[in-house]
Amino acid sequence: RKEVEQDPGPFNVPEGATVAFNCTYSNSASQSFFWYRQDCRKEPKLLMSVYSSGNEDGRFTAQLNRASQYISLLIRDSKLSDSATYLCVVNYRNRDDKIIFGKGTRLHILP
């Protein structure tokens, strides 16, 4: 099983719709979780950290389920500018700190 898995998509979603994607992780020692956004041929940028209690930032909601070892990202009222690749990031510590990126989920918002 891969350390961090995401559905690669693409998710083709009409503007204004709600879209959600999950990311599963294999290491129960995982400590920190993030969602990053990456536009085509650009560097990743932090979208939001993911807290145990769940957190919301405007139209974006992130949730963590430690028991089932997944995190989720929900985007409400999607905009054309939300089109990007969304990268799930997990940090865990065994002997060393490790930070693992998923391969990303591609999202296309359709006009």
Place this chain on the structure above:
Amino acid sequence: ETGVTQSPTHLIKTRGQQVTLRCSSQSGHNTVSWYQQALGQGPQFIFQYYREEENGRGNFPPRFSGLQFPNYSSELNVNALELDDSALYLCASSPSTGGMKETQYFGPGTRLLVL
């Protein structure tokens, strides 16, 4: 803009050559991480430097090495280049805690093509 800069932006090398990539971290950040991102893949962690010491390493061979300088800028060196080393190399800086829990701020990357 994150304030993280990388040079050069693009580079073409041939198999067997050596390459050095450079990164200047955001002001106030003393931790720098390097990633390799192949086309269609997520970034893969190479290593992290905190206060000039290596602070964690991913599954990359020893021909990938690095340095961090007293001003917290960093270099990634790759020896004996292979075709599969062709990728976008990303540098990210984070605040002064030396761990991986902090938000990382990425530079624009260096695109390396190995022929």
